Amino acid sequence: MLEISNLSKTYQRGNKEALKNISLKIEEGEFTALLGQNGAGKSTLINILAGNVKKTQGIVKIGQYSIDKNELETKKIIGIVPQDTGYDFVFTVDEALKNQSGYFGIKNNDDYIDELLEALYLKDKRNARLRDLSGGMRRRFLIAKALVHQPKILILDEPTAGVDIEMRHTLYEFLIKLHQSGTTIILTTHYLEEAEILCNRIVIIDDGKIVADEPKEQLMDSFSDEVRIELHFDHELNLADLEFLKGYDPQIEEKTSLKLKVQKKDLSKVFRMITDKKLEFTNIFVEKPKLEEIYLKLISH
């Protein structure tokens, strides 16, 4: 669906090497999160796909088309919600979406526009001017705009940055439905729990290079050698009595619960050590690492 081979980008301004020999293959139906710090190169990658930035080197294929040989064909396959973009303020939502359809060669698109506006809770804003929409509405409008030609791939560059929680959840619902109906989605975001909820594949870019690219479950598993366990006791604890657990980063919370970081292979050993000391716990919780921790590990320099 999307094939990127040995892609590099050095911006002329500042001679900045933003992408360093990146290869990435996205299959039809995937929901991929593209993660990375500010300045990692996410938008550069997306802007190359969009035709806004000229690549320095490499091959990019969207569908079966190369962006060098069949650029125009690639436009029909992707829809892009850019990170920072403006609005043609004088138009109404309806006019802008009709124009957008026209640019894609679609003459009568009213039914689909209706559907999109309904799904994005913009129906009553149909005749509002873009300049009169709130920030959240404009974001949703941009998504509708990127979708009028029913692209096979939707790429969203930080669509939820600065959007309130409720709006974010509305968007999640929408994206999940869109994905279920067969659209391949690529999403960059700063909210890691967003990637965790929505995506089935995680790609992490750091300093212009891909440092992780795996199905989400696999990525999580490969980092779950270490688990966090939380033990609850029916009496107060004292750190001094827990000297023997020093290697497992013991922490006492609310006086009666104990948190530990333990390698999976050491789990039974640790439990044995605790019971040997005649400490009786009343409850136990095991916590897998969060994507956030994995992410921080991967990008730490």
Next chain:
Amino acid sequence: MKKRIIFYNRTGFTTLLNREIHRFMKVPVQTVLAPLISNMLYLAIFGGMLQTRQVGIDGVNYLHFLVPGLASMGAIFAAFQNPAFSIISQKFQNTIQDLNSYPISNAEKILAFVFGGVFRGVLVGLLTYAATIFFVGYEIEYPVFFVLSLTATSFVFASLGLICGLIFDNFEKMNFVLAIVITPLAYLGGVFFEISKLPGLLAAIKYINPIYPLVNVARFAFIGVYEGNIQVQIIITVVLILGSFLSASYIFKKGIGIKTV
């Protein structure tokens, strides 16, 4: 498979063209009425003042001489401003990159912007003519040819306007080009008087001034009288059309003003 360039996406092309026309038709006072009024002022002042002096072509009523010049000049400014203004506003609105996302060929995009300018240029040119009917009568020697000449002139300057819009990132630079390059070329291009009446070096500017043949061809169509070699001027007009379109194509292909390198 042969690549279709001109008719790759006709609906896309018309949508883009409609937007370009819609944009200036929404503010007709600034875009159409204002140039018309200034042309009327020129006609009143220069026409009234210079009628008795021999500045036009010998034996031709000076007002008749002036009308095609003013119509051409109006077309030049209007055609130039339309795409230039459109592109620069899109840069300001930060929507210019939308152009990269459409499946519309470069040739179609260029022609949409240029035809938008042509439409406005020809409209201003013809309205200038219409407004002078009261003073000079409605007769045109070769009406179709006159419209064609306004179209040609508008095409050349709409292409230049598009190029300037892509190259420049603010309105001040665009206005600078209008004031420092195009206005003087128009004044020295035979809009108001016969160039050969100018002294020495100033008269020689006509050889490098693209406006000179354009105005002359329009005047020939209007009154049937001309200065210099009209065949050569028609050929130059065609060359200017092709040259300006190819230059715009080059700028577009390079992605200047719309793509980041």
